[in-house]
Amino acid sequence: MSETEISTLGEFGLIDHLTKDLKNVNPSTLKGVGDDAAVLNYGDKQTLVTTDLLLEGIHFNLNYVALKHLGYKAAVVNFSDIYAMNGTPKQITVSLGISKRFTVEHIEELFSGIRAACEIYGVDIVGGDTSASVTGLIISITCIGEAQKDKIVYRNGAKNTDLICVSGDLGAAYMGLQLLERESRVAKEVKGFTPDFSGKEYILERQLKPEARRDIIEFLDDEGIVPTSMMDISDGLSSELIHICKQSNVGCRIYEERIPIDYQTAVMAEEFNMNLTTVALNGGEDYELLFTIPLTMHDRVNNLDNIKVIGHITAPELGYALITRDDTELELKAQGWNPLKD
Amino acid sequence: MSETEISTLGEFGLIDHLTKDLKNVNPSTLKGVGDDAAVLNYGDKQTLVTTDLLLEGIHFNLNYVALKHLGYKAAVVNFSDIYAMNGTPKQITVSLGISKRFTVEHIEELFSGIRAACEIYGVDIVGGDTSASVTGLIISITCIGEAQKDKIVYRNGAKNTDLICVSGDLGAAYMGLQLLERESRVAKEVKGFTPDFSGKEYILERQLKPEARRDIIEFLDDEGIVPTSMMDISDGLSSELIHICKQSNVGCRIYEERIPIDYQTAVMAEEFNMNLTTVALNGGEDYELLFTIPLTMHDRVNNLDNIKVIGHITAPELGYALITRDDTELELKAQGWNPLKD
Numbered sequence: 005m006s007e008t009e010i011s012t013l014g015e016f017g018l019i020d021h022l023t024k025d026l027k028n029v030n031p032s033t034l035k036g037v038g039d040d041a042a043v044l045n046y047g048d049k050q051t052l053v054t055t056d057l058l059l060e061g062i063h064f065n066l067n068y069v070a071l072k073h074l075g076y077k078a079a080v081v082n083f084s085d086i087y088a089m090n091g092t093p094k095q096i097t098v099s100l101g102i103s104k105r106f107t108v109e110h111i112e113e114l115f116s117g118i119r120a121a122c123e124i125y126g127v128d129i130v131g132g133d134t135s136a137s138v139t140g141l142i143i144s145i146t147c148i149g150e151a152q153k154d155k156i157v158y159r160n161g162a163k164n165t166d167l168i169c170v171s172g173d174l175g176a177a178y179m180g181l182q183l184l185e186r187e188s189r190v191a192k193e194v195k196g197f198t199p200d201f202s203g204k205e206y207i208l209e210r211q212l213k214p215e216a217r218r219d220i221i222e223f224l225d226d227e228g229i230v231p232t233s234m235m236d237i238s239d240g241l242s243s244e245l246i247h248i249c250k251q252s253n254v255g256c257r258i259y260e261e262r263i264p265i266d267y268q269t270a271v272m273a274e275e276f277n278m279n280l281t282t283v284a285l286n287g288g289e290d291y292e293l294l295f296t297i298p299l300t301m302h303d304r305v306n307n308l309d310n311i312k313v314i315g316h317i318t319a320p321e322l323g324y325a326l327i328t329r330d331d332t333e334l335e336l337k338a339q340g341w342n343p344l345k346d
Numbered sequence: 347m348s349e350t351e352i353s354t355l356g357e358f359g360l361i362d363h364l365t366k367d368l369k370n371v372n373p374s375t376l377k378g379v380g381d382d383a384a385v386l387n388y389g390d391k392q393t394l395v396t397t398d399l400l401l402e403g404i405h406f407n408l409n410y411v412a413l414k415h416l417g418y419k420a421a422v423v424n425f426s427d428i429y430a431m432n433g434t435p436k437q438i439t440v441s442l443g444i445s446k447r448f449t450v451e452h453i454e455e456l457f458s459g460i461r462a463a464c465e466i467y468g469v470d471i472v473g474g475d476t477s478a479s480v481t482g483l484i485i486s487i488t489c490i491g492e493a494q495k496d497k498i499v500y501r502n503g504a505k506n507t508d509l510i511c512v513s514g515d516l517g518a519a520y521m522g523l524q525l526l527e528r529e530s531r532v533a534k535e536v537k538g539f540t541p542d543f544s545g546k547e548y549i550l551e552r553q554l555k556p557e558a559r560r561d562i563i564e565f566l567d568d569e570g571i572v573p574t575s576m577m578d579i580s581d582g583l584s585s586e587l588i589h590i591c592k593q594s595n596v597g598c599r600i601y602e603e604r605i606p607i608d609y610q611t612a613v614m615a616e617e618f619n620m621n622l623t624t625v626a627l628n629g630g631e632d633y634e635l636l637f638t639i640p641l642t643m644h645d646r647v648n649n650l651d652n653i654k655v656i657g658h659i660t661a662p663e664l665g666y667a668l669i670t671r672d673d674t675e676l677e678l679k680a681q682g683w684n685p686l687k688d
Contacts, residue, residue, distance in 0.1 A: 034392065035498075035500065038501070038593070039431065039500050039501050039502075040396060040427040040428070040430040040431050040501075040576075040577060040578060041394040041395055041396035041427050041428055041430075041431045041433070041489075041491065042394065042395045042396070043392055043393070043394055043431070043493070043498055044392065044393035044394070044395060045392045045393065045495075046388055046393060047390070048389070048390075050376065050385055050386065050387045051385070051386035051387065051388060051393055051490075052383040052384065052385055052386070053383055053384045053386060053437070053439060053472065053473060053488070053490060054382060054383035054384070054439075054473060055439040055441050055473060055474060055475055055486070055488055056441070056475050057441035057442070057443055057475045057476075057477050057484065057486055058477075059443050059477055059478075059479050059480065059484070060480070061480040062443075062477055062478050062479065062480065063477070085382040085383050086382070086383055088382040088383075089381065089382050089383045089385070091383070095395070097395060097396075097397040097488060099397050099398070099399035099486055100399070101399055101401050101404075101484065130395065131395060131396060131397060132397060133397055133398050133399045134399075135399050135401055135404055135405070136401075136404050137401050137404065138401065138402070138403040138404065138481060138482060139480060139481045139482075140480060140481075142399070142401070142443065142484055142486075144397070144399055144441055144484075144486035146395070146397055146439060146488040147383075148393075148395060148490075149383065151385070153387075156377075156385055158377065158381050159380070159381050159382075234382075235382060236382060251380070
């Protein structure tokens with residue numbers, strides 16, 4: 005990789021360089037990069053906006069995360085928030101803070117990942133900001149999406165007896181992170197160490213290159229199912245489910261045996277001597293969808309591969325309950341990943 | 347000021363704490379803070395989006411900038427970008443990266459400045475993200491605005507013979523910054539030093555608490571004037587005017603004697619032994635509006651206090667010219683503030 009100091013291009017040069025061959029794909033994108041603001045047109049649809057800030061040393065570690073994957077993930081986690089409203093992501097703005105150790109080629113790598121995600125999900129890059137940073141890399145992405153007025157799904161619509169559903173499986177991204185951190189520590193201590201990741205590809209991909217569940221949103225739309233509440237699982241199932249319950253003023257009852265977990269996740273949790281259910285409940289970064297649907301729709305989601313009914317909504321006074329495999333009732337607690345704690 | 351460690355609240359606690367009594371004022375804000383995304387409705391208007399990333403040690407120095415002013419400015423610079431499209435800011439998202447030396451009270455101060463700006467300009471805070479940061483404070487704001495389809499003003503519409511107009515005066519924010527930096531250096535070296543800012547209030551306010559020129563946008567609207575091109579001046583007049591000329595494929599000719607400069611700016615430039623015209627052309631952070639209007643509108647802007655005609659657009663082959671007081675023609679160069687250079 006050749007190395008071009010970013011200061012040789014300057015801010016405007018860098019922006020031009022990164023955006024010169026961007027092509028917009030969405031009719032709602034009237035004007036993208038290159039003016040004081042992007043211009044969007046949503047006609048009679050409603051506009052969704054979400055934003056995420058990712059900081060080096062807090063949210064990612066470049067010792068084991070490739071810049072291209074990082075860019076991909078930074079974009080996808082925003083798309084996931086728009087899908088979690090039952091909407092479709094359409095545009096993003098990308099702001100970067102860049103310290104001196106990064107070259108133009110580094111930022112191209114990062115940006116190529118963002119662009120790859122945008123191409124796959126049909127999203128336009130319409131603006132942003134770049135700046136020097138004193139330490140490390142800063143990525144702030146804002147995503148704008150659209151939705152039909154009567155199909156937007158909030159967190160506060162869950163009703164007593166609704167079914168609680170989860171897409172995909174949980175805990176894999178967290179175990180992928182544990183594995184990467186362990187191998188990174190060993191690599192520092194043991195000269196010439198090469199990690200062997202065979203048989204662990206799935207949990208690594210879940211951590212390094214997660215996808216947003218557009219397929220689930222499309223499936224629900226095809227089936228005419230509008231969930232009563234929905235969130236994406238970024239901070240762990242427990243934390244997100246409690247958000248939905250609090251905002252909907254309801255309780256919940258979920259069953260340990262129904263929580264979807266991949267085989268690789270289970271193997272890795274055992275290797276790390278971690279409680280698998282704790283991993284699945286609190287791991288975070290799954291970017292699966294957690295949603296509730298009326299009980300009457302049970303048959304329409306019961307035999308699907310990628311949606312699992314894990315429990316049901318209850319009256320608020322019943323609290324947040326986890327029913328274990330041995331039929332013990334435990335209180336569900338939000339132990340989600342907290343980036344403001346140590 | 348009492349001191350509450352941010353970790354005692356956690357991320358969600360901090361967000362709740364900061365946003366619990368937010369009230370939305372715009373009908374287009376259907377759902378603000380508290381879900382995966384905000385929901386906006388722009389009906390048949392068009393949506394504008396802009397974003398800015400502000401980093402401690404690069405864009406601001408907390409030795410001499412109060413957190414409340416910083417919050418105010420961080421919001422206003424985004425509003426300025428929306429006005430520069432001839433639009434109206436309506437919503438913002440606010441993402442914060444916060445290092446350990448900041449307490450809850452610090453972030454309240456910062457947020458109170460953001461809220462003050464939003465109240466004055468009629469803007470809703472609809473979302474955001476908070477995170478720990480390894481070093482320093484990070485502020486990323488995205489602003490969404492609306493505009494009438496046929497009134498949006500881009501950078502690429504300037505035509506030969508158009509008049510070049512500037513609101514307010516230039517260079518004051520830059521001289522305010524020079525003054526603050528000098529006094530901050532002296533304060534470090536001289537024990538018990540108290541800076542005397544009397545007679546310098548204007549340039550300090552321009553640096554610390556700039557305003558966006560909503561009044562100019564409203565005036566133009568009242569007068570039925572739609573500029574052919576427009577930008578806000580954040581990186582210096584030269585740099586911005588060249589942006590407009592390049593995107594419009596035209597040249598320009600501006601007159602040194604017409605560049606609006608405040609008395610305090612002139613006094614301070616002399617004190618610092620700086621060339622006043624260079625300061626006004628390249629100083630940056632003025633947040634005034636630079637715009638072009640057809641020559642036929644000359645009489646409608648000629649005798650205004652807060653709009654100055656500083657020159658005119660030419661054919662592209664005539665380049666970018668500054669006519670000095672002694673009638674010499676110099677080439678205008680973009681020496682604007684470059685946050686990617688040392």
